[in-house]
Structure formats: structure tokens, C-alpha cells
Amino acid sequence: MTNLPGRRMCRFISVFLTAFVLMSAASLSAPAGAQEVTPDVEEISDGLDVPFVPSHADVLKTMFELTKANKDDYVIDLGSGDGRIVIAAVKWLGAQGFGVDLNTKLVDIANKRAQQQGVADRAKFHVRDIFQTDISKASLVTMYLLPDIVLQLRPKLLSTLKPGTRIASHDYHLGDWRPDHMRVVDSQGEERSIVYAWTVPAKVAGKWTWDIAFSSYFNAVTPMQADIEQRYQDLYGKMVVNGAVVPVRAAGVDGTKVSFTVTSEIDDVVVDQTYTGTISGDEITGTVRLSGSVKPVEIPWRARRQPASR
Ligand SMILES: C[S@@+](CC[C@H](N)C(=O)[O-])C[C@H]1O[C@@H](n2cnc3c(N)ncnc32)[C@H](O)[C@@H]1O
Known part of the structure; x- marks a missing residue:
């Protein structure tokens, strides 16, 4: 959790507090076995460069809208956290895909959530570094990372993804690669988010x-x-x-x-x-x-x- 900008830190703390309250409530009512699927945000993010801060459902909807995501998409979420983006792509759109995260606990949680929601055959999660992940199969790449990490990813996105593949990023842009779309998302009770979207261009030079x-x-x-x-x-x-x-x-x-x-x-x-x-x-x-x-x-x-x- 080092080098977190203040804004991100605030969101992280507020997410942590919300998760703590939800966890306390969930632990009272959750059926046996379901409890372990609720992320303990603080414990889970400990020692990571990019902490686990989940994207709000409104952000997911905006990512899908701006990229015209649909049932034919193969979605790869880089830093998939609790799996919500790929799971939503399967449940809301009928798409398929996978997510990768370095955090084994989050990957377990994501796979369990996919199972509980009946989409484990189309939404899979792996313990893997985003920089070591083969993303060539994607038709849509999503990410919610930190500014320097998304910039480090840019050459890989441009050289590996097929022309026409769309990319959606929560809050952080890709430097001098002008986004095709950009929208501010104002979710009630949440800090404002920005969603950026690009389409990978073919090489025409x-x-x-x-x-x-x-x-x-x-x-x-x-x-x-x-x-x-x-x-x-x-x-x-x-x-x-x-x-x-x-x-x-x-x-x-x-x-x-x-x-x-x-x-x-x-x-x-x-x-x-x-x-x-x-x-x-x-x-x-x-x-x-x-x-x-x-x-x-x-x-x-x-x-x-x-x-x-x-
Ligand atoms: C801000 S969370 C976003 C979670 C999810 N994509 C969402 O939008 O709700 C970022 C996630 O990236 C993961 N992460 C950070 N660096 C990573 C890396 N190098 N490889 C794989 N996952 C990474 C973290 O463990 C964390 O779960």
C-alpha cells in the first residue's frame, strides 16, 4: 500500500470501513461456508503495490457501455480483486473471460463467487502477475490499477492485443494515448470515478x-x-x-x-x-x-x- 495518492488512500480507508461493517453484518447472517468469501480488505491488501479497492457497479456499467461490451466478448481483468468485473460481464452480458491477481486470497474469493453465482465455467481467476499474463485472447481488457502501473502496461497492450480490442481503465489514463471515450461516474455515497476507453489501433504507418x-x-x-x-x-x-x-x-x-x-x-x-x-x-x-x-x-x-x- 506504499505511494498511495491521498485521494486513493481516502477511498481505500472508506472502502475498508464499509467492508468492515458489511463483514460484521454478513458474519451474523451468512450461511456456513459463505463467510470466507467476504474479503477482509485490510488483511488482503497488506504488502501490495496496488491495494484491493473494488470498483462500484456504476463504474462497471460505464466500462461496458463505453466499450460496447457484449456477449461475444472475451474479457480479461488485470488485477481482478474479488472478480466482480468478469463475473458482471458474464452475468449481465453473457460474455466470458478471466481475471488475474497476485493475491491468492482474492483469487480464491473470486473463484468462489463465480461458483456461487453459477458462472464458474465462463469466469475464471488465476494467481498471476499482470505483466506475465498472456492477454492476446482478449477482446476487452479492463483494469483498475495505479497511474504508473497502467503506463508500464501500455507497450504490452499495444503490442499484444489484436487491433480492435477495447480497453477500459478505472480512474487512470494511458498518458499521451488519447482516450476514445471518457466519462465521469458519480455513484451515490462514493468518490467520483473516471472511466477511460480506447480501441487498439492497427499499425498503418x-x-x-x-x-x-x-x-x-x-x-x-x-x-x-x-x-x-x-x-x-x-x-x-x-x-x-x-x-x-x-x-x-x-x-x-x-x-x-x-x-x-x-x-x-x-x-x-x-x-x-x-x-x-x-x-x-x-x-x-x-x-x-x-x-x-x-x-x-x-x-x-x-x-x-x-x-x-x-
Ligand atoms: C484496485 S483493485 C481492483 C479490483 C477489480 N479489478 C475492481 O475493479 O474491482 C487492484 C487489484 O490489482 C491487484 N494487483 C496489483 N498489482 C498486480 C500485479 N502486478 N499483478 C496482478 N494483480 C495485481 C491487487 O491485488 C488488487 O486486487
């Missing part, structure tokens, strides 16, 4: 070439070339159209969906080319919409990347 065959505006077959740079989901760069260099704009990647626009002048005609497509390896397939001072038309688009330029 590199040199791309393609031809456009549309004789009304271009020569019969016009070769195109784009040099794309990437910063997370934002794309930058330039395109060469009929020998002229033009900037790409409105450029981005949402999972595997790539989009950008360029405006060029061809034979005194201003043409906007709006590209949208899906990237798979070194290929993008989609459409380009030609508009501007021409009658709008949409034609197929297929671009290839020079592998060495990635």
Missing part, C-alpha cells in the same frame, strides 16, 4: 501505393502513393497525386478501419478523395469517394504497403 482507374477525372490508370505516419489512432502524412504532393487530413484508424481525405487539383478540377477501408496485414481494401467540384462517385480502393516501410 508506411508507404502505400495503389492505382485509381476512373477515366473521367484521372488518366485511365493513375498511380497513387501515400506516406503515412502514425501516433496511436491518429494518422498523418502526404500523398502524391499526379506528381503533386498533398497532405492527408481527417486521417485516423479505429481498430482496423482506416480513413483519410486528400484534396487535389487535376486539370483545374478540385477533387476530394475520401478513403475508407479495412487493413489486414499489408493490404487495405475499401472504397474511395470522389467529390468536390465533380459529381460524387464511389469506387473500389485497394492499397498495398511496402513491407520494409512498416
